[in-house]
Each structure stands twice: as C-alpha cells, then as structure tokens.
Amino acid sequence: xxxxxxxxxxxxxxxxxxxxxxxxxxxxxxxxxxxxxxxxxxxxxxxxxxxxxxxxxxxxxxxxxxxxxxxxxxxxxxxxxxxxxxxxxxxxxxxxxxxxxxxxxxxxxxxxxxxxxxxxxxxxxxxxxxxxxxxxxxxxxxxxxxxxxxxxxxxxxxxxxxxxxxxxxxxxxxxxxxxxxxxxxxxxxxxxxxxxxxxxxxxxxxxxxxxxxxxxxxxxxxxxxxxxxxxxxxxxxxxxxxxxxxxxxxxxxxxxxxxxxxxxxxxxxxxxxxxxxxxxxxxxxxxxxxxxxxxxxxxxxxxxxxxxxxxxxxxxxxxxxxxxxxxxxxxxxxxxxxxxxxxxxxxxxxxxxxxxxxxxxxxxxxxxxxxxxxxxxxxxxxxxxxxxxxxxxxxxxxxxxxxxxxxxxxxxxxxxxxxxxxxxxxxxxxxxxxxxxxxxxxxxxxxxxxxxxxxxxxxxxxxxxxxxxxxxxxxxxxxxxxxxxxxxxxxxxxxxxxxxxxxxxxxxxxxxxxxxx
Numbered sequence: 001x002x003x004x005x006x007x008x009x010x011x012x013x014x015x016x017x018x019x020x021x022x023x024x025x026x027x028x029x030x031x032x033x034x035x036x037x038x039x040x041x042x043x044x045x046x047x048x049x050x051x052x053x054x055x056x057x058x059x060x061x062x063x064x065x066x067x068x069x070x071x072x073x074x075x076x077x078x079x080x081x082x083x084x085x086x087x088x089x090x091x092x093x094x095x096x097x098x099x100x101x102x103x104x105x106x107x108x109x110x111x112x113x114x115x116x117x118x119x120x121x122x123x124x125x126x127x128x129x130x131x132x133x134x135x136x137x138x139x140x141x142x143x144x145x146x147x148x149x150x151x152x153x154x155x156x157x158x159x160x161x162x163x164x165x166x167x168x169x170x171x172x173x174x175x176x177x178x179x180x181x182x183x184x185x186x187x188x189x190x191x192x193x194x195x196x197x198x199x200x201x202x203x204x205x206x207x208x209x210x211x212x213x214x215x216x217x218x219x220x221x222x223x224x225x226x227x228x229x230x231x232x233x234x235x236x237x238x239x240x241x242x243x244x245x246x247x248x249x250x251x252x253x254x255x256x257x258x259x260x261x262x263x264x265x266x267x268x269x270x271x272x273x274x275x276x277x278x279x280x281x282x283x284x285x286x287x288x289x290x291x292x293x294x295x296x297x298x299x300x301x302x303x304x305x306x307x308x309x310x311x312x313x314x315x316x317x318x319x320x321x322x323x324x325x326x327x328x329x330x331x332x333x334x335x336x337x338x339x340x341x342x343x344x345x346x347x348x349x350x351x352x353x354x355x356x357x358x359x360x361x362x363x364x365x366x367x368x369x370x371x372x373x374x375x376x377x378x379x380x381x382x383x384x385x386x387x388x389x390x391x392x393x394x395x396x397x398x399x400x401x402x403x404x405x406x407x408x409x410x411x412x413x414x415x416x417x418x419x420x421x422x423x424x425x426x427x428x429x430x431x432x433x434x435x436x437x438x439x440x441x442x443x444x445x446x447x448x449x450x451x452x453x454x455x456x457x458x459x460x461x462x463x464x465x466x467x468x469x470x471x472x473x474x475x476x477x478x479x480x481x482x483x484x485x486x487x488x489x490x491x492x493x494x495x496x497x498x499x500x501x502x503x504x505x506x507x508x509x510x511x512x513x514x515x516x517x
Contacts, residue, residue, distance in 0.1 A: 009107045010057055010078075017073050018059075023066055029057040055112045060122050064089060067116045071100055074114055078104035081111060089121070090190045096124055096235070098190075185236045195232065198257045202228050205240045206261035213261060214268055215242035228255050247272075274319055281318030288328050297335050300482070305334045307383030307480035310421035372396050372419075374429065378403035378504040381429040383481025388419035403504065428477040430459065431484055432504075435472035437497040439465035444472065447497065450490040451476060456483070470496075473503070 007029035015027045059070050067089060074080075084103035092098045100116040185193050185204060193207050201219030205212045219226055220239040232238065248265045256262045289296055297305070302314035309326065311317050320326035332339050373391075378400040380386050385401040389411055398419055399406050406416070435447055444463045451458055456476050463472035478484045488500045 006055055006107065006110055007057065010055070010112055013077060014057070014059070014074065017077060018070065021069070021073060023069055023073070024062055025066065025070060026060045027057065028060075029055070055106070055110060057112060057114045058122075059114065059116045061116070061118055064118060067100055067118060070116045071102065074102060074104060074116070078106055078112075080104050084113075089117075091237075092186060092190055092192075093235075096184060096192070097121075098124065183232050183234045183236075185232050185234070185238050188237060188239045193238075196258050199232050200229055200255055200257060201226065201232065201238055201240065202252060202256050203258040203261045204232065204238045205242075206256070206258070206264050208240065210264045210268075212240055212242060213264055214248055215244060215246045217241050217243045217246045228252075277319040277322030278315050279318075279322070281320065281322030284321055284328050285318070285331065288332055292332065292336070292339060294332075294336055294339075301335060303482040304480055305331060307381075307482055308334055308421060308423035310382065310386075312383065312481075372398060375399045375403065375405070376430075377405055379429070379431045379502065381431060381478055381481055381484055382421045382423045383484075386419055386421070388417040390415045390417060423480070428457070428479060431476055431478055431502060433472075433474045433476060433488070433491070434501050434503045435463070435470075435474065435491055435497060436499045437470050437472075437494075439468050439470040440496050443470055443494075443496055446494045447472060447474070447491055450494050451487055454487050454490045456487050 011027050011029050015025075018025050018027070059074075061067055061070060081103040084101075086101040089098045089100060098117060098121040101113065102116075103111055103113050106112040183195050183197055183199060185195065187193065187208070193204060195203050195207060201221065202213065202216060204219070205216040216228070218241040219228065219230070220241065221230060221232065221236050223237075248268045250269065252265050253262055256265060286296065299314065302317060306312070306314050306317040309317065309320070311320065317326070317331065321328055321331065329339075372388075372395060374380060375389075375397045380398055380400045380403075386398050387401050387406050388396045388398055389406065391397045396417065396419070404410065437443065444461075447463070448458060448461060451461075451474065456478060458474060458476055460475035461472070462474075463470050465471075476487060478487060484502075491497055491500045
C-alpha cells in the first residue's frame with residue numbers, strides 16, 4: 001500500500017498540471033512486483049540499490065508533439081536524474097518500440113521512471129507491428145491480421161521459443177513477424193516506412209520522394225554503407241546518399257522490388273527517351289532544311305504542321321520524327337509544298353491510289369472507300385482528339401472524343417472506329433463560337449474586327465443583348481486547334497468580353513449533323 005500511495009503522490013500533481021496546460025493525456029502508474037524485482041536482480045547481477053524503476057508512471061497522449069510537451073512538464077515539476085533519459089521516439093528500437101523514458105526524483109526522494117508515448121505507440125508496444133494498422137483503420141482487426149496471428153502462434157511458437165533466450169526476446173519475435181510479407185524500416189529521423197519484403201535501399205529512396213530515388217547513389221543501413229541491391233530487414237535504419245549527377249538506368253528495374261519504385265524508374269526512362277527523340281527529330285529536320293536551303297519554320301508554322309498530323313505541339317512532332325514514326329520528307333512537304341516532286345508511282349503505290357479514301361484530311365485505320373464527314377455538332381479541327389462513328393447510310397462522321405454524341409449511352413461501341421488527322425495545305429475547318437460579355441456600343445464590330453485581325457474568315461456572325469448582357473454567335477474558318485486558340489485569345493482581348501467558348505449542339509440523329517469535307 002505504501003508504494004501505491006507513492007505512485008498516487010506523483011500521478012495527482014502531474015495530472016493536474018497537464019490539465020492546467022491544456023494537454024489531454026492518460027496518466028497511470030504501477031509499482032514493480034517483488035517477483036519482477038527478483039528476476040531482474042538475478043538476470044543483471046546488480047544490487048537492489050541499482051534499480052531505478054521500482055516505481056513507474058506512464059503518460060499516453062494524442063500526438064508526438066504532446067509527448068515532448070509532457071516531458072517538459074515532468075522535468076519542470078520533478079528533478080530529472082542525469083544519464084537516465086532515453087528518446088526512443090526519435091531513435092526507435094529494432095522491434096518498432098517508441099517512447100520517451102525519463103527517471104526523476106519524486107516525493108520522499110524516491111526515483112520514479114516515467115514513460116511518455118502516443119496511443120499508437122502504446123498499441124505497438126503492447127501488441128506489435130500489427131497494431132500500427134489496427135490504429136490506422138480505427139481499431140478494426142480484420143481477418144487477415146487474425147489469420148497471420150494464428151499462423152504465427154500455431155506454427156512457429158515452438159521454433160521461436162527455442163531460439164529466444166528470454167520471454168521478452170520471444171515477444172519481439174512475435175511482434176515483428178505478424179507481417180511476414182512486409183518489412184518496416186526507419187528514416188534517420190525515426191519515420192516508419194512500410195515496404196514489400198525483399199525491398200532494397202532503392203525502394204526505400206523512392207518511398208521518400210521520386211527525386212530522392214532518381215538521385216540515389218548509395219545507402220547506409222544501420223550506419224554501414226551497403227550496395228543498392230542490399231535486402232532490407234525490419235528495424236533497419238536507412239540513410240540514402242544522393243548526387244545531382246546520378247540518374248536512373250535500365251539496370252535499376254532489376255534492383256527495385258516495389259511497384260512504386262519500378263513505376264517511377266520506368267516513368268523517368270520514358271521521359272528521357274522522349275527527350276532524346278525530340279532532340280534527334282529537331283536535328284534531322286534542321287539537316288534536311290539546310291540541304292533544301294530553306295529557313296527554319298516559326299513556332300506557329302510548326303504548330304500548324306504538328307496539328308495537321310493530329311499532334312498537340314511541335315515537341316511531339318520532333319519526337320515522332322526522331323522515333324522514326326513520321327517521315328521527315330512528309331513534314332517538309334507540309335512546311336514547303338513546293339518541295340513536292342512528281343514521280344512515277346510504283347505498282348504498290350498505284351494500288352493504294354485505287355483504294356484511297358475519297359476525301360483528304362482524315363485517315364481511317366483498316367477501312368477504305370468510305371464517305372467521311374466532319375460532324376457539325378462539335379466541329380472538330382486538326383489538333384483535337386477525334387473518333388469516327390459509322391452512321392446509318394452516310395458513311396463515317398468524325399467527332400471530337402469529348403462530344404456527347406460519342407458517349408456509350410448514345411452510340412454502340414461497334415460503330416466506333418479509329419481515325420486520325422492527315423491534313424494537306426491550307427485546308428479550312430468550320431468552328432462555331434459563343435461570345436459572352438457586357439453590352440455596349442460597337443461590341444459586335446470590335447469582336448468581328450478582332451477575328452479578322454487574326455487572319456480568320458467569318459462565315460456567320462451576330463450578337464444579341466438582354467439585361468445589359470450580350471451573347472454572340474460566330475461561325476469561323478480555322479486551320480487547326482492552334483489557329484482556333486489564337487482567334488479565341490483575340491476575342492477575349494476585346495473590351496467587355498467576359499468569355500469565349502466552342503459551341504456544340506446535339507442533333508436528333510447521326511448523319512443529320514454533318515457537312516461533306
């Protein structure tokens with residue numbers, strides 16, 4: 001009873017001080033049993049006077065920050081014992097145990113050991129690694145954890161008992177092995193990382209950040225330098241060494257084990273190959289232009305050519321040439337039509353002419369001799385992602401891929417076919433624009449002038465106003481998506497215009513919405 005009263009003399013003031021400072025915490029205590037005292041003296045060979053943990057108090061808080069706030073309160077109330085403080089939160093034990101340990105001089109000059117931890121840390125100390133998942137899942141103990149726990153207890157208890165020198169070591173084995181398919185390692189700052197079993201320092205680097213992985217040149221595991229192929233084990237502390245000169249290589253795919261790391265490596269390699277293809281394609285085009293004594297095209301001209309091939313920008317145009325998927329002479333002829341040279345077609349080319357599509361501007365994969373129409377519901381232009389729909393008796397209607405008329409609830413998948421742009425020369429396409437703004441004098445004239453100043457022809461145009469708001473409808477001719485964006489920018493620059501958008505309507509039946517290309 002005397003020792004219980006000594007515990008309460010510590011718990012009471014500490015609990016009151018924590019409430020006063022606004023720190024939510026559970027404060028509990030225990031007096032070490034006589035049997036535990038005898039066992040510890042027997043194992044350590046020390047004397048009774050050397051024991052500092054006969055009385056113990058545990059404080060459980062909500063967060064890691066609160067743990068250190070509680071520590072400050074404890075040291076403010078009681079005098080700490082020198083060399084009796086251990087921070088297992090910053091440097092966890094190999095079995096994932098985390099807590100703050102401090103020994104202080106309590107009432108009647110008795111030494112008391114105080115442990116401070118979060119609720120999650122307390123669960124891990126009591127149950128093991130599986131508690132980390134139970135805590136994250138809001139206390140749910142699923143069938144997978146239960147199955148693995150049963151397997152551990154039934155199959156391997158005898159084996160571990162023979163290997164362990166004492167019950168505590170046995171419990172460490174049990175806690176760590178609840179998740180045999182994963183390893184749990186730490187950053188130098190004590191942050192826990194979960195990785196698949198068999199993971200290497202490379203997997204650990206990518207689990208921190210993709211840039212850390214891309215710049216990885218080596219690692220230290222538990223303070224010892226290891227190779228990138230070193231297999232990590234639960235409880236390891238891993239420090240990644242990086243260099244600004246380091247880059248991933250194909251060999252890393254054989255070293256990385258986790259799906260995240262392998263995906264990041266492949267992503268970097270694809271980006272690198274694309275960059276190399278862009279540089280090669282640009283160099284090939286420059287070389288051919290020098291041969292033909294032609295000047296290098298402007299960005300606007302390159303954008304027009306790129307979108308005539310269905311590509312979004314000049315970089316992709318270079319890349320396709322560098323990859324060999326687009327012939328440089330074909331690009332030159334789009335840039336400079338006068339470079340086309342008449343030649344005698346081969347028998348194969350003559351055969352192609354026989355089955356050639358009756359329209360230019362759209363190529364249809366694996367289909368020939370079909371009528372092709374540009375859908376007037378969405379008015380696609382070169383540069384838009386497009387899809388072809390086989391209409392009832394009217395050939396193929398070409399739509400933008402985001403057109404509602406192409407959605408599953410409106411058209412069967414069997415009627416969709418792949419189409420792509422293949423535009424020659426200065427072919428024009430119709431686009432309908434809606435213009436919104438505040439009504440004022442000469443607004444229609446200023447919008448029309450802005451469209452004309454961008455080198456664009458207006459097929460139809462007009463504006464209506466109501467309640468000081470104006471809405472305009474314009475049908476314009478553009479070469480491609482880049483040309484269209486220039487037109488829309490010019491309109492937005494007009495005073496009083498608030499927005500410009502492409503219009504589309506939903507026709508009653510496919511085939512009624514098209515105009516022949």
